[in-house]
Amino acid sequence: MPQPASPADRLVEVLRTKRMLLVFDNCEHVIEAAAELIDLLVRSAPDLYVLPTSQEPLRVTGERVYYVAPLGVPGAVSDTDLARSSAVELFVTRAAAASPGFALESGNAAAVASICRRLDGIPLALELAATQVRGMGVYELARALDDRFHLLTAGRRGAPERHQTLRATVDWSWELLSDAERAVLRRLAVHVNGCTLAGAEATCAGDDVEPAAVVELLARLVDRSLVTVTDGRRYRLLAPVTAYCVEQLHAAGEFDEVRRRHGRYYLALAEEAEPHLRGHEQRHWLRRLDTENANLRAALETFLNADKAAEALRLVTALGWHWVLRGRLREGGWALAAAHAHPGPAPQGLRAEAAAWYSGIRLMLGERPAVGDDEIRGNNADAGLARARWFRGAALYSFGDLAASEKEVHRALATFRSLGDRWGIAAALWTRGFFSLLRGDFATLRRDCEQSDELFREVGDRWGQMQATGSLAELAELAGDYAQAERWHRDGLRTAEDLGLWADVPAKLVGLGRVAMFTGDYSRARKPLERAERLAAEQSNRYWEIVADANLGSCARREGDLGTAETHLRNALKSYQQIRHEPGVVNTLAELGFVAEQRGDAAEALACHIAGFERASELGNQRSAALALEGLAGAQVVVGRPVRARRGYSGPPPPCGKGPKRRRRRRNAPTSSGSPRRCVISSARRRSRRSSMPGALSSRRST
Known part of the structure; x- marks a missing residue:
């Protein structure tokens, strides 16, 4: 007796000759039977086409998988980003339906963008959130999303139970997982903004999951749409899934242990x-740390909360240089x-090393560090401490104590040489050049920077090469070789932007602005200087913000815009005084003196140049002292009272009509040195000729 046809056989008979599209919805809970049918x-x-929807592929012959991603969320609160965001469009449409009169406007745009981002563009979550707008408004709703599972519970009547609340939706997916899949999924929740496969293996493996099994389990979770994977092979949970899995971690009693694994992994990565x-x-490691920045912060919080001071100190000292290079001060x-x-x-x-890094960064921020020298003492054979102290010494040059800076740099150089640390030697030679430049010892400066550049090239540090050639560019400026100086500055800017070394971009922009200014192209000079000031302010990089401000003042003076020049220069002078950067104070006083001279205010010009000369003499800065003497000559000419320069001159001339009486030539009588102005300039030039570079004194240089 023939057996009756099965339902599947009868369906085949009906569809065998049909040309049609057949839809199967929500196959994940009957995946095996659905795939077979x-x-x-x-x-x-x-001629039959089938469109099944499921949280995982069917894995049948001829299957093409199309992943339905969450809706696009806005990257920023701008009209363009909000208009392009499909998540915002859905939320606003549903909110307007639930709360008549609601519309997207400038006053609520930030809250709407936050809601869409925090719900990761998941359509059901956005629809559930939109129903709350009438009672809560978008501001309270955005603040309340930390408790999203209790909040998002008002689904449409008649919808399937799993679509009534956000929790029910995630519960539905969770119940379909094996124990091993649940273990991996909940442990992934400790990562912030995703993780690599290595990070997943470090945190998800345990007594119940072998390390080798993690990759297969991750693949299953990706197939089930519970884990997303990016082009960079990073595994990430959507925000609602993360919140759900954190609850599951606590329920399993695993939260603290998995956080410890997370912390250990990211500490090892930083080191x-x-x-x-x-x-x-x-470049690779800078970007790697950038990508893991949120996880590194979370690891630090774990160590601090768990009273793991040593681990916290190891982490921050390993990351100190990364923060400096990236400008994350x-x-x-x-x-x-x-x-x-x-x-x-x-x-x-470790404490000494952290103290040195902290002190240097505070100095770069223009703040006085509450760290004494006794807190940074340690083993002279400790390379990490030596690098941190070198960094602090370099920062001291720009922000305060020049003598302490020079002492620290020389100590670091000796330590690096004893350790055979080529990178450290290169860094210390470059920073030693600061003091050679200050004193006009250009031969030593060139030798140190060329050796520094060679060592940095050997170890492959492009940041270091950029610094060494930047100092060589300053030498080219002083020699009047502006074309070479511009080439070096442009090369440095390309390197900084290519590597993402945003803390160094302002310095290179200032260099380009100065070259344009020295060649008389003032309009071209302003653009890089203004950009440098803006970027430095955004990074809280106080030193380069001040330098850019001062150079904008110098540029305005050369253009004849004395009001703008004085505003910039007085701001810069005040700022240099606040951070106690004496070279900057000296050069800014010279610029203010020239502004006063151009206004015809001889008394103010004399006061600025005398103060500048005295400070430059104390610093041993011969170029700045010579510049002050030139300014003094100009001020004397303004009032028609020439001064006499003589060999062995040890102080500035007294203000007009002041000082002890002495025999003088008639005011307009010729002197052996020519005109009255050339008398003082002659003395200045004699000082400048002590340097080894021709053209070391460039009249009225920028600050």
Whole structure:
């Protein structure tokens, strides 16, 4: 007796000759049966097309998978970004339906963008959130999303139960997982903004999951649409899934242990990256740390909360140079301060290293560090401490104590040489050039910077090469070789932008602005100087913000815009005085003196140049002293009272009508040196000729 046809066989008979599209919705909970039936149908009915929806692929012959991504969320609160965001469009449409009169406007745009981003553009979550707008408004709704599972519970009547609340939706997916899949999924939740496969293996493997099994389990979770994977092979959970899995971690009693694994992994990553930030793989490791920035912050919080002072100090000292290179001074300063202040037990050398990094970053921010010299003492054979102290010494040059800076740099150079640390030697030689430039010792400056450039090239540090050639560009400026100076500055700017070394971009822009200014192209000079000032302010890079401001003043003076010049220069002078950068004070006084001379205010010009000469003499800065003498001559000419320069001159001439009486030539009588103005300039030039470079004194140089 023939057996009756099965439902599947009867369906095949009906569809065998049909040309149609058949839709199967929500196949994930019956995935095996659905796959078997669909495979039978497409093999038996050649003109049949099947569109199944599921959280995972069917894995049948001829299947093409189309991943339905969440809706696009706005990257910024701008009219363009909001208008392009499909998540914003859905939320606003549903909110207007639930709350008549609601519309997107400038006053609520930031809250709407925040809601869409925090819900990761998930359509159901956005629809559930939109129903709350009438009762809460978008501002309260955005603030309340930390408790999203209790908040998003008002689904449409008649919808399937799993679509009634956000929790029910995630519950539905969770129940379909195996125990091993659940373990991996909940442990992934400790990562912030995703992780690599190595990070997943470090945190997800345990007694119940072998490390080798993690990659296969991740692939299953990706197939089930519970984990997303980016082009850079990073695994990430959507925000609602993360919140759900954190609850599951606590319920399983695993939260603290998995956070410890997370912290250990990212500490090891930071320490692995640290030496590579100064070598051939600099670009790769800078970007790697950028990508993991949120995870590194989370690891630090774990160590601080768990009273792991030593681990916290290891992490922040490993990241110190990364923060400096990237211009993340505020972030680095906060982290170093928190780790350094932690009272838990830690090696003294680690505390000293953290204190040195913290001190240097505070100086770069234009703030006085609450760190004494006794806090940064340690083992002279400690390369990490030596680098941190070198950094602090370099920062001291721009922000305060020149003598302490020079002492620290020389100590660092000796330590690096004893350790055979080529990178450290290169860095210390470059910074030693600061003092050679200050004193007009250009031969030593050139020798040190050329050797520094060679060593940086050997170790593969493009940041270092940029610094050494930047100093050589200053030498080219002093020699009047502006074309070569511009080439070096442009090369440095390209390097800084290519590597993302945003802390160095303002310095290169200032260099380009100065070259344009020295060649008389003032309109071309202003653009890089203004950009440098803006970028430095955004980074809280106080020193280069001041330098850019001062050079804008110098440029305005040369153009004859004395009011603008004086505004910039007085701001710069005040700022230089606040950070106690004497070379900047000296050069800005000279510029203000020239402004006063151009106004015809001889008394003010004399006061500025006398103050500048005295400070330059104390610093041993012969070029600035010569510049002050030139300014004094100009001021005397303004009032028609020439001064006499003589060999062995040891102080500035007294103000007009002041000082002891002495025999003088008649005011207009000729002198052996020519005109009255040339008398003082002659003395200045004699001082400048002590340098080894021709043209070392460039009249009225910028600050």
